[in-house]
Amino acid sequence: MKLKGREATLDDLDWQILSLLQENAKQTYTEIGNKLNIAHSTVYDRIQKMEDFGLIRKYEVVVDEEKTGIPLITAQMTITTDPKETESIAKKLTRFDQVLELSTSFSQEIVILAKVIAHDQGELHSFIAKSIAPLPGVLRIRTAIVTKKYKEERFNLSSRENASKKRNNL
Amino acid sequence: MTVSYSRALRSVLREEAFYFFTSIGNYTGQSAASLDEFLQKIKDIDIKSLEFHLFREDFEKWIAQTLGDNRLAEEIKVLRGQKVVGNALRDRVYFIVSRRLKELKSTSAPK
Numbered sequence: 001m002k003l004k005g006r007e008a009t010l011d012d013l014d015w016q017i018l019s020l021l022q023e024n025a026k027q028t029y030t031e032i033g034n035k036l037n038i039a040h041s042t043v044y045d046r047i048q049k050m051e052d053f054g055l056i057r058k059y060e061v062v063v064d065e066e067k068t069g070i071p072l073i074t075a076q077m078t079i080t081t082d083p084k085e086t087e088s089i090a091k092k093l094t095r096f097d098q099v100l101e102l103s104t105s106f107s108q109e110i111v112i113l114a115k116v117i118a119h120d121q122g123e124l125h126s127f128i129a130k131s132i133a134p135l136p137g138v139l140r141i142r143t144a145i146v147t148k149k150y151k152e153e154r155f156n157l158s159s160r161e162n163a164s165k166k167r168n169n170l
Numbered sequence: 171m172t173v174s175y176s177r178a179l180r181s182v183l184r185e186e187a188f189y190f191f192t193s194i195g196n197y198t199g200q201s202a203a204s205l206d207e208f209l210q211k212i213k214d215i216d217i218k219s220l221e222f223h224l225f226r227e228d229f230e231k232w233i234a235q236t237l238g239d240n241r242l243a244e245e246i247k248v249l250r251g252q253k254v255v256g257n258a259l260r261d262r263v264y265f266i267v268s269r270r271l272k273e274l275k276s277t278s279a280p281k
Contacts, residue, residue: 075195125194133189133197143195 001049008055013038017046018056019157025059072117074100074146075124077132079112085137086110092135098127109139121145175278178205178239179271188232192218205237205274209267212260220259224250229263242270 002009010018013036020032029040029047036043050056065072081089086104090112093099101115118124128141187203190211198219202208212220223229227250234243245266254262 077195080199121194125191128195128197129189129191130185133191133201134185134187136184138197138199140199141195141197145194 001046001053001055003053008050008053010055013042014046014050015157017043018050021047021056022154022157071119073120073124074149075116075118076144076146077112077114077116077128078142079114079132079138080109080140080142081112082137082139083110085135086112089135089137093132096127096131174238175274178237178242178274179278180204180237181207182236186236188228188236190215190219190223192216192222205233205239205242205267205271209264209271212264212267217256217260220263221255224259224263239270239274242267245270 001011001014016036017032020027020035029043032043033040047056079089090102090104093102093112093114096116098116098118099114100117101113103113105111105113116124116127118127124143124145128143132138133141181204184203187201188208190198190200190202192198198216200211200215200219202211224246227247230243230246230250233246234240246263249259249262249266
């Protein structure tokens with residue numbers, strides 16, 4: 001990994017290490033080294049650099065909520081905002097534990113997109129009515145409760161390699 | 171039954187206002203921070219919102235707990251029991267609230 005100001009340039013080996021870590025972050029440096037035919041110390045050094053730089057932000061456990069037995073509902077919210085207040089509203093919303101994801105979008109109006117969780121519909125409504133609707137600049141809220149999830153993945157680094165190969169073939 | 175007329179007629183803080191929704195989590199963008207404002211909103215708010223809040227007992231809770239007017243809350247509760255819907259509901263809520271508002275204003279007016 002080479003640093004250029006606040007950006008890093010990764011070589012193929014870095015990408016391969018990241019891709020393997022994304023598949024299974026619990027594997028050892030030796031296991032990764034064996035898969036890539038390199039020394040475990042090389043794997044260690046490269047991972048250490050990426051951690052220090054903040055390129056690898058954290059290692060996390062992905063829990064299947066349904067199997068925990070805790071009743072939870074997920075909702076996708078679209079919050080239409082006064083453009084002058086969007087930033088301030090978004091920052092306030094990030095402080096709530098119920099808000100899992102938050103982003104802004106612009107189509108005809110500026111909106112905040114949020115994924116929120118609650119134990120039941122009553123709790124969800126109460127949270128929105130008491131904590132979100134009163135925020136200055138909130139113009140409208142649309143909420144859709146998720147009934148069934150068909151897919152949930154993060155960006156897969158191996159798809160980057162495939163895209164790169166495709167580009168080279170063209 | 172005692173009612174603090176000034177409490178029932180005051181404007182409340184933004185976080186204590188009534189926020190009109192049409193269903194769980196779907197906020198219309200309309201709110202009322204006083205009984206006066208509540209009455210004005212009832213005239214034009216989506217009828218779905220009136221039905222949603224009446225069914226959930228939200229009106230009577232806000233009127234009793236925030237404005238402290240148990241008598242008006244009780245009248246709304248009775249209306250809920252009558253299962254009125256649509257524009258008939260709008261007319262009935264408007265009538266009940268406007269009548270009470272007049273009464274409160276006349277009682278609290280300096281003599």
